[in-house]
Amino acid sequence: xxxxxxxxxxGAALIALPHGLSxxxxxxxxxLTINVLVVSSYRLLTLTGEWSLxxxxxxxxxxxxxxxxxxxxxxxxxVSMILGGITAALLAVLLSFxxxxxxxxxxxxxxxxxxxxxxxxxxxxxxPFGGPxxxxxxxxxxxxxxxxxxxxxxxxxxxxxxxxVVVAAxxxxxxxxxxxxxxxxxxxxxxxxxxxxxSGVNLRAYRTLAFAIASGFAGIGGAxxxxxxxxxxxNSFDIDLMVFVLTWAIVGGTGTFYGPxxxxxxxxxxxxxxxxxxxxxxxRPLIYGAVLILSILFLPNGLESLVQKGMRALxxxxxxxxxxx
Amino acid sequence: MLELLAQTGLxxxxxxxxxxxxxxxxxxxxxxxxxxxxxxxxxxMAGAYAIVALYADMHLPFFMAVAVGLIFVGLLGLLMERxxxxxxxxxxxxxxxxxxxxxxxLQALATMGFGVRMEHIPPxxxxxxxxxxxxxxxxxxxxxxxxxxxxxxxxxFFLKRTRFGWALRASAQDPEAAELQGISxxxxxxxxxxxxxxxxxxxxxxxxxxxxxxxxxxxxVIVTAFIVIIVGGVGSLEGAVLASVAYAFVHTFVTTFFxxxxxxxxxxxxxxxxxxxxxxxxxxxxxxx
Numbered sequence: 001x002x003x004x005x006x007x008x009x010x011g012a013a014l015i016a017l018p019h020g021l022s023x024x025x026x027x028x029x030x031x032l033t034i035n036v037l038v039v040s041s042y043r044l045l046t047l048t049g050e051w052s053l054x055x056x057x058x059x060x061x062x063x064x065x066x067x068x069x070x071x072x073x074x075x076x077x078x079v080s081m082i083l084g085g086i087t088a089a090l091l092a093v094l095l096s097f098x099x100x101x102x103x104x105x106x107x108x109x110x111x112x113x114x115x116x117x118x119x120x121x122x123x124x125x126x127x128p129f130g131g132p133x134x135x136x137x138x139x140x141x142x143x144x145x146x147x148x149x150x151x152x153x154x155x156x157x158x159x160x161x162x163x164x165v166v167v168a169a170x171x172x173x174x175x176x177x178x179x180x181x182x183x184x185x186x187x188x189x190x191x192x193x194x195x196x197x198x199s200g201v202n203l204r205a206y207r208t209l210a211f212a213i214a215s216g217f218a219g220i221g222g223a224x225x226x227x228x229x230x231x232x233x234x235n236s237f238d239i240d241l242m243v244f245v246l247t248w249a250i251v252g253g254t255g256t257f258y259g260p261x262x263x264x265x266x267x268x269x270x271x272x273x274x275x276x277x278x279x280x281x282x283x284r285p286l287i288y289g290a291v292l293i294l295s296i297l298f299l300p301n302g303l304e305s306l307v308q309k310g311m312r313a314l315x316x317x318x319x320x321x322x323x324x325x
Numbered sequence: 326m327l328e329l330l331a332q333t334g335l336x337x338x339x340x341x342x343x344x345x346x347x348x349x350x351x352x353x354x355x356x357x358x359x360x361x362x363x364x365x366x367x368x369x370m371a372g373a374y375a376i377v378a379l380y381a382d383m384h385l386p387f388f389m390a391v392a393v394g395l396i397f398v399g400l401l402g403l404l405m406e407r408x409x410x411x412x413x414x415x416x417x418x419x420x421x422x423x424x425x426x427x428x429x430x431l432q433a434l435a436t437m438g439f440g441v442r443m444e445h446i447p448p449x450x451x452x453x454x455x456x457x458x459x460x461x462x463x464x465x466x467x468x469x470x471x472x473x474x475x476x477x478x479x480x481x482f483f484l485k486r487t488r489f490g491w492a493l494r495a496s497a498q499d500p501e502a503a504e505l506q507g508i509s510x511x512x513x514x515x516x517x518x519x520x521x522x523x524x525x526x527x528x529x530x531x532x533x534x535x536x537x538x539x540x541x542x543x544x545x546v547i548v549t550a551f552i553v554i555i556v557g558g559v560g561s562l563e564g565a566v567l568a569s570v571a572y573a574f575v576h577t578f579v580t581t582f583f584x585x586x587x588x589x590x591x592x593x594x595x596x597x598x599x600x601x602x603x604x605x606x607x608x609x610x611x612x613x614x
Contacts, residue, residue: 120589
């Protein structure tokens, strides 16, 4: 019963959330919402056991593609965002041919190389990618009204609601995929690859599928970002951001669906709110690095393992209460 | 045209020298400990900043500053081994992730200590070897080449002709069997980490007056080192040296005749090609990944 109540309360809290924040905090909230999608899509890829270092560049592919579709072809922004995601997914399918000849460490390095090549191509070709300065003046999301609320997309609050709905829909799809037979096969590809192959599972096809789906949602995340900030360049999607995504996933833990999201939210709050407000501007990467090291040393299963322990403790308590009337 | 080729060749030899110092250290660490040290570019940077602090700011003699830098970065390597890689022995991804964290800490420390601006380091010597009108080699570049040849020869001698080197190679090949023979894995890991880090540090220290020193200089260094160790074969020291030379020549020539970005793309594409065709590298035998 109280589980059904929990979701509307959670939703209402998310809707009310930006009104208690300052303007810059509202902007951070928009980025956080987009990053939640990126890190969740990254987790889908890690389900098959592969850790990519090119995920952020793929996100950039979505941003570049969507920006160019609106600019060059005049496509309506919401449609071009979806097309950006599809472009990123198609590129992932293309990249899977060289990359999935590798596994483990080699895949990590290979995906890094592929990502760097894409970034260098953006840098090198001024037409159409704009060179090192990137693309400026990307069409913003057109304003509209749904009667009770007027969306004005120069306001971060409006964009937060819009991105929030898109991200929530994407997360729901990712969740359904993971719970479907396809998602269970992803797990099998990781933990029981020999057995899965012997049972007639086409490992390569499933790894490619996971890579394409993850890339597609990362591309939508990139498109959401591009149409919000209005300017993207090759350095918007560099290895530093990739390290952040990796950190969120590792600190949160990739064993559960909520783990990476938890890592992203907790670290963003720590990074943007606490450290910035306290004036540790230059020390922020240092503290981030230290958090990464400490969590891999002392919390190898991520924040999610703490949550699981807490839940178990709570359940244990309530059960013991029932036992002693 | 011939002179241009000769000059570009000289530039390539110089590039090959410092690249091979970095790459050999990375391979040594990977071979003995099975860890990909993502912070290796930042160890190079630490060596360069040692020169900024000791030579440019405190006016120590250049080579004394290089020696202190070598020991300092070697000790950083020991710190990484003790604090990060030893506790994470059984976690295949752990060492790599921890080294990324360490990289961020080193970058932040460099930024806090020296600022983000590029450092100006007075030239060590203005002398130039003149072979002909258009073919010249600055002596400060010659130092890097000599250092690479001497240090890598010394390392080769150490690994192939001494008992320590023999123990090191044994624990790289088979840690358990080595331990059964009474070789301390922790000790060999420490030696490998000290040497590997010190080589990166000395490369950074020697090239510091010749390149722009800034907190983010490690990025291009680690990318280059990855290309080299993949092409050369992860775990193969000879492969790393040969691949450094090959990569330096390709990169320098493409930069001279096209441009730097095309050269970077060429290098990365070569690496992808090697990964696709022969993932163990052109000279690789040991596969520990």
